Amino acid sequence: MMKTFLRKSAVQILLGLVVALTLFLPGLLYNMFAENPLTWFRGEYLWMFWAFGIVLCACPSFRLSATVLTGLAFLELTQFASLAFTHEYITPSTIGLMLIEYLDVAESTVANSIHFLHVPLVVLLPYLLCLEILRRTWAFPFKSRWFVIFVIAFLVFPLVRIKTDTDRDDIVNFFPTAKNPTLVNTLNSYSLYFGVLLPESLFGRTVAHQFPEYQIRETGIPTSPMTVVLVMGESLTPNHMSLYGYGRKTTPFLEELTGDPDFVHRKGYSAANATRAALPMFYTLQYHPLDENRLRRQDSNLFLLAKQHGFRTWYLSAQNSNCLNGVNLGAIDVMITADTRPELFEREKDEGLLELVREVPSGGKNFIVVHQRNVHLPYQTNIEHRPAFQRFPTEGLSFEDSTINAYDNAVLYADYLYRQLLQELRQRTDGPLYVFFTSDHGENLGDNGHWGHDRLDLVSSVVPIMFYARGGDGRYVREMRQKPPATHYQLGKMIARMLGYDIRNPAEEGGVVYVNGVASQGRSGYMRFRVSGNGELRDLRVFRPPFEAVEGKGRENVKRVTHSIPR
Template sequence: MKGKKFENNIHYSVVRNSLGVYTNYICSLFKSKTSYMGVKYKEYQIKKINGSVNVIFIMGESANFQHMSLYGYERDTTPFLKSLVHSDQFKYYHGVSRGFSTRIGVPLTLNVIQEPDNVEQLLSLQTNLFHLAKKNGYKTFYLSNQKSGVLASLVNSREIDEFHDVFSKKIPQDTQHDTRLIDSLNQFNIINKSKEPFFIVLHQRNHHFAYQDNYPNQYHVYKKSLNENEKLIDTYDNSMRFQDDFIKKLIQMVDNVNHKPILVVYTSDHGELFGEKGLWGHGAPVLNSAGVPIFIYANASAKTWINNTNLPDQCALGNYHLGKFIARALGWDIKNPNESKNFYVNINLPYDEVDGYKKFTLSEVEKELCHHTE
């Protein structure tokens, strides 16, 4: 019974989830006490603040900033993002994910906690971004081109007004690519017509292996390599070109809405390796596997807000810190009395019955990740 614990599944019936809960509980009665319930930490303080903006939060998939020309990559894979470098409406960082896999990285980013074993804070959902948005009167959306099982029981679905993942028939069905997420925004007419402030999570699939399956044919830009590893990199870089146009289209939509302050925030669930330290793919508990791009764009109405917000003046930013920034955009200040300058990346969720995280210092992150600059 060691390892991953039982988790509710949003797509299962109440009966099936209930049986899973009871079975897991009965099994736990016959096991010795373990320490998986985590360390007792000081309680977070959450304070309402003045000022809030609309937020579109893009949760990327397997994004490696070292393959973005925004960060100095030799191939011009992100020409649009690179054009924003000197704009006062744009900020970008070398990011550190909260997990080495999607199942870990997504829920731990949406639930703003730093400590890798703070089970009590995690399960309380008090710093969950959907919870904070609903608490401040936001209309909330989760639009995903993936299965929603990665959220497990770490989000309250009642706090998401529109929940649509890859199984939903209410999102456009004419394509399997991430453009269906932007089409969904048009279909629901959220950005222009919503009378309430909105918090939208767009969960992408784009850079998921096999990369060539996740972008349209016109993005076969890099295709002349003969070596198998180089071919793999070609398809990944093609997916990055598609991603750049996805972001461009979304930002153009946001720029056309001048009467609402809107932030577009991007990070990824984890990174992707292409031979670094002899490793490929993701899941290996090394810092490069946690390296992700982070960027923030503010439309004209939100420009003052972003420039008056205290974002760290450093090259590296963790998804935990980004979560605090998003919470502030939603009208809440999170004070964590346990906070440190370290970066914690989980191998397992905090309540899994195995030890599973890596700690990286700020100096390690700056040395390992931040030398990849333009």
């Protein structure tokens, strides 16, 4: 009896491992054909898939288990077809478009199938092999109809998570990310579309907003080497930078730079009040929070624009890869994040970014994004490895004083990083060098009694916008001085011009700024206001969902409007 139990248990565990490896194997095989290999880094998924495999093998019906695996294989086929054809993970909006234009999708698939024969191979071979192994060994493991419940629970878990997560309004949180196995990305996208977006559309909880397409014109750029760098800060507010008049000397290096005629700085407004809402808008040049065309089409994606004009694209981040949820990763040649090099950032913190910049070969054309982490809660943790920058005491003080001091220490450390980064770039780059500095959003530090940035307000949308140039076209410095970008959107358009594109948005409103809330696509509300030539803010309005249809140049019909907001 005991021998039988042990034998069945061993077979069950081994077959569960076979299923788990099957779920991982398509991604591994696809890497053999991909220009930019897929990566994932969370080991807990192996245990999750293994547990799923064990309960799947315990189902009493082979037909049921085979149906489940066949369904997963079909979904993975659509995922890898998207990766092969568009170099992008399949997203909820892609799924919706695929179902609407299924005839065009089918025609394109047939017409281009000769170029993507590896797609069905990398998916079907592992799944067919797994099914054959299960068929031959089906009688050996334990069987119980109760295990069917666990199989169902696994399949609906992504939808349950989306529905119950505290960030469920920010749907971009559940978009594909490079740190997940492809199957997890696939289930998330299909669950989000069929479980959230489609029901909302069918039952009238959302409306279709009509925005005109961007007009993208190529202007051409020199073929000689040049480097365009975007340094994306984290939670950095100009209100605590001495460069902008703050009482404490938190940015001594940046203040030194003001004597350089090729350095320009001003205050501006972020695209949104939270990282995962702001960055997709920034990198795709999304102007209006409700304009879904940018995330869906990706034709104004800065990485894609750069790559099309011969730039090698780099994304170097001290944060996790999910900060780029909603951005097509296929146009990024080199992507290194805290997910891929955890030991580097655990040891060096943000100074690990300097090490990565040193790995960028000199010469040629490069578009480099450097995403910091250090000015983020908990502020003190991100600089604890560098006592020299803990200038302001944090022990034995009130919460307010301790938090402000820790933040100012983090800003001081960021200033040091800017010095080191510019030094590296000056030494290692050939040809013109253009460097932009900004932040994903600002930060409340007791302003109107608020702390952090997870709310829709003006304080946490104010960010620094700085620019440094060495050599190259002097018109960019003149433009920054005479008509500096006041928003992430305007800054993104300027970067696009350096990459060789003139981008026109027919729905753009002169002097009007939009700031999204903490959730993408306006799902937690957004702000609209005007900024005059002298920087004066007026006509502030806050829009909260549900929205009525928006067409053209921001003619919103609003359910609820708030005019008072902390400044």
